[in-house]
Amino acid sequence: MRDAMFETGLVHFRRYVAVHGTSYIRQHEVFDGFPLGQWVTNRRTDYRVGRLSAERIALFENEFPDWQWRKQDAAFAVAFETGLAHLRRYVAAHGTSNARRRDTIDGFPIGTWVASRRADYRKGRLTAERIRRLETEFPDWQWTVRGRS
Structure with missing residues (x-):
């Protein structure tokens, strides 16, 4: 049934x-x-x-390519894309995707964004597609960074 x-x-x-x-x-x-x-x-x-x-x-x-499990996922998708765009600019300026927590690029808190994606990953809240994109688009991407602030 x-x-x-x-x-x-x-x-x-x-x-x-x-x-x-x-x-x-x-x-x-x-x-x-x-x-x-x-x-x-x-x-x-x-x-x-x-x-x-x-x-x-x-x-x-x-x-269904535009499928979202939660209504707010659409807003999260836009925010993720915004973060990726800023991370690309950060890499172009600094040669690394491993921004320090306090780093900014064009006024965007890229270090906080990077730290938040790592936290999402640890908590299992990052989709496989987003994990793949970070690892593919940023070859030096690290999920764990110790001893940095």
Whole structure:
């Protein structure tokens, strides 16, 4: 029953994304007579409480490029991109991505941003994609830096 309901919702969700070009949907939206907004909200809840299988998590993340598990994730994505842009400028100016905590670039607290990404990594709050980008775009990136301030 649960699997059939999931598949029904997924069919509607795929059609919604095909029609609207986005996986962002309001909670109370009904699409083709199906309470799709609530279905999406329930999947996000399932994810948050650990009820969503790894297979289904991967399905959402791989099939819907703009998918966000939390509404605030979109704002976090913009902030991450902003930090990366500043880190690129920092590397161009200083030759390293390992900014000290108090370092700034163009008024942006790049050292704090770098320290926060390391903390996110240690706490398991950094997505695999963001980890990959940091490690790929910044070959000298270090997750742990001891003895620096």
